[in-house]
Amino acid sequence: MIKINNIKTFVELGHFLSQFDKNGNKKKEDVLFNDEFYDAFIELIYGAQSLNGWFTPEQVYFAIQSWAEALTETNLNTWVNAYADTENKPSKTIGLILAGNIPLVGFHDFLSVLITGNKALVKLSSNDQNLLPFLASYLIKINPDLTNQITFVKGKLEGFDAVIATGSNNTSRYFDFYFSNVPNIIRKNRNSVAILTGNESLEQLTALGQDIFTYFGLGCRNVSKLFVPENYDFKLFFEAMYAYKDVIYYEKYANNYDYNKAVYLMSLFSILDNEFMTLKEDAGYASPISSVFYERYTDLEAVLNKIETDNQQIQCVVSNSIKKGHVAFGETQHPKLWDYADNVDTIQFLLKL
Incomplete structure (x- = not known):
């Protein structure tokens, strides 16, 4: 009761x-x-x-x-x-x-x-x-x-x-x-993703930075993967991320940035870098600290289907209201009391015991 x-x-x-x-x-x-x-x-x-x-x-x-x-x-x-x-x-x-x-x-x-x-x-x-x-x-x-x-x-x-x-x-x-x-x-490991269309404003992308950098990206509600259009230009994205540049002054974060960047470069991976975060094209969801994965798409419906197929790995989906249930930019770390982890209704579970 x-x-x-x-x-x-x-x-x-x-x-x-x-x-x-x-x-x-x-x-x-x-x-x-x-x-x-x-x-x-x-x-x-x-x-x-x-x-x-x-x-x-x-x-x-x-x-x-x-x-x-x-x-x-x-x-x-x-x-x-x-x-x-x-x-x-x-x-x-x-x-x-x-x-x-x-x-x-x-x-x-x-x-x-x-x-x-x-x-x-x-x-x-x-x-x-x-x-x-x-x-x-x-x-x-x-x-x-x-x-x-x-x-x-x-x-x-x-x-x-x-x-x-x-x-x-x-x-x-x-x-x-x-x-x-x-x-x-x-509950197991989960990560959150964002779907970009290329029509996002600077303000929306800056809000997305909160979803990425809050808690240094360590939470399951942190965005660790981007889905972007095939010819997406990251210029505005990186401009928006500049608001979070001071994260590099925290030693533990900086050590992770240096290490992960070095691993990528030594492995000859192609990365995008702004001196405090890296972007790596990768089909995975769990990116390391200071790095965000991205995946290009030509068909938005195919992205939604992929996310549905992989729903056991995903906590939140961030977008500009592409689909009901998606989270607005900057809101992943502000869940409501009724936003249950892994979409499992904890109260219902407890009340049925």
């Missing part, structure tokens, strides 16, 4: 998160328990990079802002009202195995478990160990009833009724075997 008191709790969390912005934090007087949590969270934001080099304050702030925008009373009610006719069932314990590629990447699963009145048994990624437990402690402070609904485990995951696990294609094979005897959602 959907827990109304939990909705109110997450609204308060969204209000708490709304104070934190990369352009300047603004403490609000009406936020619950701010004296206890506000300064500690800022310290955590700036300390995240010491545990995961990709979690720069800018990227952590982006994740926080995205969740602050999502966790409003309107959004939460719109989301859960779609399941209003679901019958009440006893609470279940849901094992959550979370990824750590981007900050708070497993928060939606965590939220889904609690909002449906279930218990979250959470195994964190070693790459993201502190952000979610901190937010969990804030939630419990607001709503002590959640104390017995949230457990973080460091060892073996045991005592669960169902599992939601996210990992690589390799780990998913282990998950499929190990959790085959319980209801499960097993």
